[in-house]
Amino acid sequence: MAVDTERIPARPRRLGDRLAVLGERDFRRFFIGYTTSLLGSSMAPVAVAFAVLDGGGGGGGTGTDVGGVMAARILPVVLVLLAGGVIADRFGSRRLMLGADLLRGVVQALFAGLLAAGHAPIRAMVALVAVWGIGEGLFMPAFGAIVPDLVRREDLLADGNTLLGLSRSVSAVAGPAVAGLVTEARGPAAVLLIDAVTYGVGALALAGLRLPDRPGVGGGDSMLRELRAGWSEFTARPWLWITTAQMGLFNLLVWAPFLVLGPLTAQRELGGARAWGLVMGVYGAGAVLGGLLMLGRSPGRPLAVATVAGLGWALPSAALGAGAPLVWLVAGALVAGVGSAVCGTLFSTTVQHWIPAELLGRMTAFGSLGSFVLGPLGLAAAGPLAARLGTGRVLLLGAVWHVVAGVVVLGVPAVRNRRWEEGPDN
Numbered sequence: 001m002a003v004d005t006e007r008i009p010a011r012p013r014r015l016g017d018r019l020a021v022l023g024e025r026d027f028r029r030f031f032i033g034y035t036t037s038l039l040g041s042s043m044a045p046v047a048v049a050f051a052v053l054d055g056g057g058g059g060g061g062t063g064t065d066v067g068g069v070m071a072a073r074i075l076p077v078v079l080v081l082l083a084g085g086v087i088a089d090r091f092g093s094r095r096l097m098l099g100a101d102l103l104r105g106v107v108q109a110l111f112a113g114l115l116a117a118g119h120a121p122i123r124a125m126v127a128l129v130a131v132w133g134i135g136e137g138l139f140m141p142a143f144g145a146i147v148p149d150l151v152r153r154e155d156l157l158a159d160g161n162t163l164l165g166l167s168r169s170v171s172a173v174a175g176p177a178v179a180g181l182v183t184e185a186r187g188p189a190a191v192l193l194i195d196a197v198t199y200g201v202g203a204l205a206l207a208g209l210r211l212p213d214r215p216g217v218g219g220g221d222s223m224l225r226e227l228r229a230g231w232s233e234f235t236a237r238p239w240l241w242i243t244t245a246q247m248g249l250f251n252l253l254v255w256a257p258f259l260v261l262g263p264l265t266a267q268r269e270l271g272g273a274r275a276w277g278l279v280m281g282v283y284g285a286g287a288v289l290g291g292l293l294m295l296g297r298s299p300g301r302p303l304a305v306a307t308v309a310g311l312g313w314a315l316p317s318a319a320l321g322a323g324a325p326l327v328w329l330v331a332g333a334l335v336a337g338v339g340s341a342v343c344g345t346l347f348s349t350t351v352q353h354w355i356p357a358e359l360l361g362r363m364t365a366f367g368s369l370g371s372f373v374l375g376p377l378g379l380a381a382a383g384p385l386a387a388r389l390g391t392g393r394v395l396l397l398g399a400v401w402h403v404v405a406g407v408v409v410l411g412v413p414a415v416r417n418r419r420w421e422e423g424p425d426n
Contacts, residue, residue, distance in 0.1 A: 019295070021159040026209045027150040033205020035167040037101065040198030042175025043182070044108065045070075047191035050183050051115055052125060071376075072126040076133035077140070078373055085141040085365025086226045089358060093146035097139055098206040104135035105199030108192045115189035144364030148352045149211045158349045162294045165345050169287035169337075230362030239303060239414040240355075240363065243347065244370040246409050250313065251371060254398040256378025258317050261391050270326050278326075279316070279333045286337020293338070294345045303415045306346035311406045312339030314399040321395030350418070 022028050052069050088096050111128045114120035151160040182191050235241055266276035290309075299305040315332030355363045386394050410416050 019159075019163075021151055021153075021156040021163065024151055024153070024156065024160075026211060027160055029205050029208055030146075030150050031163060031167070033202040034164065035171070036205075037198045037202030038167055038171045039175050039178075040108075040195035042171040043179035043191050044195045046176050046179035047183055047188035047195075048073075048111075048125070048129065051111075051120065051188040051192075052122065054188070069122070069125050069129055073129040073133040073136075074376065076130050077137040078369065080134050080137035081141060081365045081369045082227055082362075083223065084138040085230065085362035086223050087138065088142040088145050088361030088365075089230075090226070092211075093142035093149070093361065094206055094209055094211055096142040097146065098203055100135040100139035100142070101199045101203040101206065104132055104139075105196045105203065107132045107135070108196035108199065112189045112192035112196060115187070115192065140368055141361045141365035144348065144351065144368075145357070145360035146211075147348070148357065148360070150209075157352060158298045158345065159295055161348045161352070162291050162341075162345045165294075165341055165348075166288060166291035169284060169291055169341060173281065173284035173288070227362070230359065230366065233359050234363055234366045237354075237414075238412065239418055240351070240367065241370075242409060242412055242415060243303065243307070244367045246405055247371040248374050249405065250310075250402060252374035252378040254313060254317055254402045256375055257382040257385070257394050257398050258320065260379055260382035261386055261395060262316075262320060264386075265320055265391060269323070270329070275326055279329055282330050283316070283333040283337040283340075286334040286339075287341045288337075289334075290338035290341025291345065294342055298349075299346070300419055301417070302346040302350045303418050304410060306343040306350075307406055307409050307415060309339040309342035309346070311403060312336045314402040317395045317402075318399035321392040321399060323392060354418075 022031065048069060084096065107128055111120070111125070114124060114128075147160055147164070148157065151157050179191050182194070262279065263276050266279070270276070312332075312335040315335050316329055317332075319329040319332040351363065351367065352360065382394065389397075
């Protein structure tokens, strides 16, 4: 498919032009519903954690219980991602996302009801969050595949991804804060009921979309055969599997140790939870700033720019590992937050721009799985490694690896030289 390069902006535009994507009916409807449900989703983990610690109303929950319940949510996400990609490509993203929202809404409503009645044992919570995780794992690949159908104009695709990224960044900052206030005032059941309602809003938005019909792929092929075909397509694109491998190793070696060892270091050396809250809050603010900076901008070599922007993630780990004062850690978190928004927006847009529509669900699923599957291992290994090698050394090694990996990835022609005008892969 030829791409009209005249429609892809090379320079920043006026604010009204940058928000023109909201003039697209389907995108606007989806954006409102998605932002609403995302706010509820970002509130729920706080409520679940306190519900577990309260033992479902009976008291006696422990930190181990919290970890077990959280793991019960994450594991199903990983397990169903690939199935979600096949289903999205075969039956359409909207249907799958609508079903996932309804499933998650019912789960949260049931969870809230059990908590309100004081009958939510740990085993019931584990079962509920596991079903919640299944819904999330089905939603993720479908979400990556639906955006090009919501934004009909090619020149507005990057702005659409930027606004959706902004929603995630703002929700990540606002959701936990609101959840803390509501949980303190009304209890965790109220938060989960709010989350259930927001999933309903998301489902209503999806139900009202008027998207183009796309023929299902695969015909009578089995799901396994479709997965194999998708894997062949994924590995045939060096720019895609190389950047996915880089992100997977980043989560293993950099981000997971930072999330585990950061609070520990803050408690010992930087003044406690308030300092760590400041770091993560500034990181979220940086992501919002990065999203605002990306509106109306489409660099000619998006993968190269995304890779350079992602190098900012090394800064907070380096500052923490080197024992730098809090101000330098906060500054590094700000740069990392900006870079995360720029990198995320550009990478999502390039995938949607260059991958044929009938493959998007599976390509998104393989990319998400490759990016996140090693994260739990990194979370589990960070503490033991720090005890053996030292916290500072683990963090510094991760930062150095990230910079070296970024330089290596930039040296790959398929990443460095890929331009918008090359058009979708065939």
